[in-house]
Amino acid sequence: MSLTVIALNCTLKRGDEDSSTDKLLQEALIEFQKLGIEGDLVRIANLDIKPGVTSDEGDGDEWPQLLERILASDILLLGTPVWLGQPSSVAKRVVERMDAFFGEMDRNNRMPSYGKVAAIAVVGNEDGAHHCHAELFQALNDVGFTLAPGAGTYWVGEAMGSIDYKDLTVPVKKTRETTAILAANAAHLATLLKASTYPGVRSKPS
């Protein structure tokens, strides 16, 4: 049974500008690959993801195609930079669009995301990773994803620092280990859930 992972880079940088979030996501994809899990990486700022809470906001909205790819993957790896100690507006936009899942449950109250595992990668010059984890864990759990232990990896520098992760020349051992644990736990959980997903709960007639 083979698994797949989709990594979403929620940097504010468009085009192919160097991105620290990209670097951490690439490292994570390598860890997943070691476990036999193939992955793709998408830079969200290069797509036109409209504001809204439906699964298709029309008018050139590129969310529907992205959503299809997310739902075709077993693991969602959401990567965000830290700005003002918080996830980026781009990351916020992505989870906001999944609010639509509340209206897309099957007869057993299961969202399209049921049985899928989510994980988070956060990068910043300084401070904010745990809070980005909290915001995104809650949002993604609300919309039906499952979270393995240590579902967040990260690198941030010392308080008020200005070094970019992408400019570090030496690998950060602790971040590497945390990423490896994230991948191993997510892979194990996704394997279990792919073999046996949640049965859900049938709504009672009201």
Place this chain on the structure above:
Amino acid sequence: MSLTVIALNCTLKRGDEDSSTDKLLQEALIEFQKLGIEGDLVRIANLDIKPGVTSDEGDGDEWPQLLERILASDILLLGTPVWLGQPSSVAKRVVERMDAFFGEMDRNNRMPSYGKVAAIAVVGNEDGAHHCHAELFQALNDVGFTLAPGAGTYWVGEAMGSIDYKDLTVPVKKTRETTAILAANAAHLATLLKASTYPGVRSKPS
């Protein structure tokens, strides 16, 4: 000495679609008007605010003109709907752009926002207002705004509710009172600061 307020509606809805956030912001502007403070209301989703952390991201970016209006006002009133218990991606985009203030301090380490007062209005079908306040208080305080007591007003319905504030036909007394207090405190503080702004701290030569 006359004051002005600018209200930013961070709804996800574009055009002139009915917005609950709009309703609460209009109510707040009436409270400010009672105190002799004139205001404007801008719907952010109708502007092209580019992702980024500089004050001009070029390429049709409409942030520069908006920023000019914000900096010409004494009070910033940021209004956001609640999605997944959190501020909208549009609200997040607005505060993210003000990260640029860190690079725009004067010789006394004062950001362009120094001496200005911020307040928050939050509307949702259910749950999430306090957290929206927390996120936006911290972000706006980080970028130099001052917060009077009770700097957040809000309406949200009961847990898992689905009623919209805009569809309530009877005024919500507690929200009205909270909004009136917000306006009175913000007005008092903005008056004090307009007469005597922060002196700042001169950086020592390093």
Place this chain on the structure above:
Amino acid sequence: MSLTVIALNCTLKRGDEDSSTDKLLQEALIEFQKLGIEGDLVRIANLDIKPGVTSDEGDGDEWPQLLERILASDILLLGTPVWLGQPSSVAKRVVERMDAFFGEMDRNNRMPSYGKVAAIAVVGNEDGAHHCHAELFQALNDVGFTLAPGAGTYWVGEAMGSIDYKDLTVPVKKTRETTAILAANAAHLATLLKASTYPGVRSKPS
């Protein structure tokens, strides 16, 4: 294979004073019982849980016995009231004590909580549930728990409300359904993990 759940009531109320959090936890335990999962309920404010981040702070600390019961259970259900839009200081104390798990990993970097499922129940007069979920999801995920979809149930009243959940005489249908889904998902996940826990990742010699 039988499972057990331990419910921790993090109300600020001591003794056996009526507690809204207790009511929601009792409702959740009934849902678990319907699935064949037996549970216990502990009111934390009646224990002397010392501040600290070790597993035994000595001096009458009642955490060690509580921890033993938590680790003997398959599912941890943490219940907190909302104060100022945030989890109670008692809930915060409980998760804080589990920070000790970072120093108690086995050779495969697994914390004592690995393979266990956590869920959250939140009750307040008004607003704050999603944020309590976020804070506690992140804290419990950091210390090794797994989170099934919809890992948070809750009831809160309308903005600035003052009705207590314990005083509602009619069952809240949506909260009941959410609690039933929480129990079903947690039970399914705990069953999978009990049969096949995380293998962990062996640390490389440095």
Place this chain on the structure above:
Amino acid sequence: MSLTVIALNCTLKRGDEDSSTDKLLQEALIEFQKLGIEGDLVRIANLDIKPGVTSDEGDGDEWPQLLERILASDILLLGTPVWLGQPSSVAKRVVERMDAFFGEMDRNNRMPSYGKVAAIAVVGNEDGAHHCHAELFQALNDVGFTLAPGAGTYWVGEAMGSIDYKDLTVPVKKTRETTAILAANAAHLATLLKASTYPGVRSKPS
């Protein structure tokens, strides 16, 4: 017109055990002293602050005396360590007790904290300061305190770090500057508010 500041150290450490939070608070008190503002420092974990949301929980509760000292000061400086990316349970207890202010408003809807300025100092081995600011800004603003720009100072180390602020032998320039700005802004604002506090809003007869 002379001002006073009270610094509350919300470390988990009791007695006079070395505390990094203490070090940052002492540095802040020195900055306040340079501005002619005298201060006191209290270690909360050495007091018996009962759980609850009234201003006197009886039974040996030491909150009433502490509250008296807080209300006799012009500036409240709350210091917390970071645990699991969040404020300590001790800090949470302190703000929770001020929930009582909602029931202690004067005829003009002013809480006992009106006209007082709050500021936050956060210390951790790594990551979490901005979120501690957010949680405490919101809680303290809700209960009536005013926040000057840059109301939070902090030091945290690099991601997953383990160095303690108290063990750093060289002063951290950026934290020092941030603390100096915090003190200058808080002092300016407290001076303005002491001369001219909020008038409040008279409740209309219902």
